[in-house]
Amino acid sequence: MIALASGLFTLQYSSDDGPGEQKTYTEEIGRARQQLFRGQLIHTDTRSLKLVAGAESQSFRVDVLGSWRGAGPGEAQTPISAGAQIGVKLHCSGAGVRCTPLSSERQNVLTREDRATWMWDVSAQSAGKISIALTVTAYFRDGDTVLLEKPPLTSRVDVAAPPGDGGWFSWIKDSWQWVAGAITGLGGLAVSVTAIVTAVVMVVRRRLPGADAEEADATERVRGASPRRRSAREERPRVGRLRTRPTAARNLPPRRRGDAQREPRE
Structure with missing residues (x-):
């Protein structure tokens, strides 16, 4: 009996305390807004x-x-x-x-x-x-x-779009950025391979016969220079001896003195 009365008293106190706290909270919020x-x-x-x-x-x-x-x-x-x-x-x-x-x-x-x-x-x-x-x-x-x-x-x-966006220049720029990023990601491997291949090609070309002349001609063509001129000796045509055909006078017998005076009379 005593326990039941104590429980009812606690429940009543809790019920009264709940609405009281809510009321206090509401009043504080109201004052803060004011x-x-x-x-x-x-x-x-x-x-x-x-x-x-x-x-x-x-x-x-x-x-x-x-x-x-x-x-x-x-x-x-x-x-x-x-x-x-x-x-x-x-x-x-x-x-x-x-x-x-x-x-x-x-x-x-x-x-x-x-x-x-x-x-x-x-x-x-x-x-x-x-x-x-x-x-x-x-x-x-x-x-x-x-x-x-x-x-x-x-x-x-x-x-706004960046200047030049959508044109061929932007496409080239984006492509270059992609290539640069790929090279950076590979740690410079692409650059190293390209450098090695270029060096091998240059060595092989130098060892081939006539490679120096071809390289010089290619350099002159790139620079816009005129073709190599030949020397005066190379340009001078070869002239042989003129062969004279023997004339009929050489085949005639020698004239004797006095033949000119023995011409027939008319």
């Missing part, structure tokens, strides 16, 4: 991001202030609730896009004089459109309880 005040969110305008595929990353900055100030060039602003621990996240989606955080995710903006800054490096490897979403959350104390969260600020960003 302590929030209007602050300002200043962030990099996504239209000022000049992203190029494969190029250097661009900086994306977010400032949360307890007071109000004007936004500068390339910035956008919007009201935000401050007076608590603030968490800021940058979500990037798209082919080859990356947002690298450079600061803590959560920082305190408890008074109107407080100011917190977040930084990211944004880069893309492919041309096209990417999506960037900025989320700002006010937390209860240093826990994970959310006091207030602003709807994500989402925008679309164009990633």
Whole structure:
């Protein structure tokens, strides 16, 4: 009987304590929300991001202030609730896009004089459109309880193609990068084999008869030089003795003196 009464008393105390703790928790959350005040969110305008595929990353900055100030060039602003621990996240989606955080995710903006800054490096490897979403959350104390969260600020960003992309020069560049990567991966094996084959070919050609003359002629043709001229002795035609045909006068018998005077009379 005594044990039963003790158990009923414990159960009643636990039941009363549960709703009491829940009520206290709710009241604390309500007071914390009431302590929030209007602050300002200043962030990099996504239209000022000049992203190029494969190029250097661009900086994306977010400032949360307890007071109000004007936004500068390339910035956008919007009201935000401050007076608590603030968490800021940058979500990037798209082919080859990356947002690298450079600061803590959560920082305190408890008074109107407080100011917190977040930084990211944004880069893309492919041309096209990417999506960037900025989320700002006010937390209860240093826990994970959310006091207030602003709807994500989402925008679309164009990633430009690198100069000359898609042309024959880009194809040659990509091919060369692939070959260079393959050579590097093989530890210079391809270069060594090519050098050995070239050396063997040069030695064999030098040992062949007439290889020097052929190499000289090839060098002259490459340099645009005229063919080797022959010497004057080589160019002079060979002239033999002129053979004279014997004339009829040589076959006639010698004339005797006085024959000219013995011509027949008419």
